[in-house]
Amino acid sequence: MSRPRSVSKLEPRKGAESTHLLEVRDLKTHFITARGRVRAVDGVTFSLERGKTIGIVGESGSGKTVLARSIMNLLPRNNVVRDGSVIFEGSDITDYSSKQMRDIWGIEIAMVFQDPMTSLNPVVKVGRQITESLRFHLDLDKSEARDTAVALLRSVNIPEPEKRIDEYPHQLSGGMRQRVTIAIALACGPKLLMADEPTTALDVTVQSQILNLLAKQQKERDMGMVLVTHDLGVVAGRTDEIIVMYGGKVVEKAPTPVLFSHMKMPYTEALLRSIPKLEDPSHTRLKVIGGRPPDLINPPKGCNFSPRCPYAQPKCHEEEPPLIAAETPGHEYACWFPVGTPENRAAFDRNLEARLPQALVTLDGAGLGASAER
């Protein structure tokens, strides 16, 4: 659909050094609490090109949602320490005030949240929730905005949009509500869409519909997209690049096919193993990741994942591995004993000999090949 695009209100580019749509440099977001400093996001760096999708994957508490909100500058200002920079289309938006962000939210960067019921206003009709940003950002009059809203609802596959536009959120099903929040996010034609667990609250069938819808809209509009999820299955076929987060840090980053074929970080491997697979016969024992995500106030010394890692060696408990480049371009990982190397194999054998529980868990059923094959 064609719609007038408002003039970008971003500051003009300072130099042409950055051509990325979004660039995040060493972003840190810490919360000051009574118990101490929670290092929710601790030095994340990545960039995203226009029209591309990046997936951010991790367990609950890995900092992925805080990262998304920190990029959007949606966090409260009190007791939050943000450091590093967020560069959008060449402008540094890290320290923008809420007033300045108002020219970015919705029109440049939009967000879709996990729970469609709580992200829609229950006492406002669907139509007005969509037209609000159209009228604010694009200066459309009432009837133009309404026509655009109907067209948007139609483009997100809502049947009878002329009727639905006058309904309240509670009259729609969960999947429909999420379509509405997507329509709201797309209303002003943003260049970047942040989708924070957009399908976690939905059924599998609806999930695949919504993910296909997002992919189609992204292609048509040449948008960049950041897809945050805990499910590696969701990002596998739908992203260009994946970032795996653990304990507020990036532990592995790679183009999607490379991540699945040549994963280096034991955490990525463990995450993939713990998904029940349809091909496996029923009652296949799942390979769990023992233990719990790290306490972000007192993170473990050395590698964050070392207490749960089947390959952990004394070095892992002492020294934190830096994010280093793998042989494939664009592939980075943080591990002293990366998966698929002889050192990793030797470490695993040592841990098996010591009968380390986290190493024995991975052995269950699949045999020794597990360490070398993946």
Add this chain to the structure above:
Amino acid sequence: MAGTGTAHLRPEANPLISVENLTVEFPLGGGAKVHAVSGISLDVLDGETLGLVGESGCGKSTTGRAIMQLPAPTSGSVKFKGTDLTELDGEALRRLRPEMQMIFQDPISSLNPRRKIGELVGEPLAIWDRGTKEEQRELVDRVLSSVGLDPEVARTKRAHEFSGGQCQRISIARSLVLDPKVIICDEPVSALDVSVQAQILNLLEDMKAEYQLTLIFIAHDLAVVKNVSDRVAVMYLGKLCEVANPDDLYATPAHPYTEALLTSIPVPDPSVRPEDRDTIRGELPSPIAPPSGCRFRTRCPRAQDRCAHVEPLMRRVGDDHWVACHFPLSPVLEDPAPPA
């Protein structure tokens, strides 16, 4: 998707639970009613895990609750060890309750936030007056450690001090403490992370072996259901579509709806392009006025005229593989079921 019919039942195998023509309706006033479950028949053998799978609103949780008589079904029978639960009065039903327990979806809201874990897990024992205080305490410690919690630490804490996965372990411990025969698990892992989900699924398998349980496992994720079940029943809008063992169901789905559910599951493999996969279209019809004939016909790619008029019956398409569809994806075997 009508799934009326009882061809898939196994009365000769002496099932532990046998549900026939279970119907649950909720009146809306003015004569309208929600047809939540419409004439479902199921059976569960001793020591078996039955997986019940379907989208939100298909009536799978209502079925689980109706088996527990919470609330009692509108019509139909639920036999447990040969006793029809729907005919029992309140006290007789209460006497049977320790044998049937339930685990819920949201582990945090199903635990009382103001009570200590030791009290929560021990309460069933106090209600049923099982053993002395000392014996009760020992038993609580034993179930807590068998679900992987340290009883010394857990006993005096409250639910908010635990993560979601740990709360689900506590719920499981509470359901085990009376040594039940049957546990109905209503979406026990849907609210959990994949890594925690795997821990809980393994735990349920261990507990099933240790306590010789029979499970009814309700979930919307077919991969999860496949992992734990011995037999799977696929539901759609209050009816059964297909009943089979999980390996056959995955290898050769016979019902178009089962096939659609399978293709919707995200595959952790980047070479599979999800956009190319044809998934189910449209929305679940209203259970207040369900479609005539086969209830799936409004979204079914294979629907014909006949589907709008005649409700399909359960027919056999393989060894212990049953489907309620006029035009199934595998040929129907006309011979009657082989004797067990």
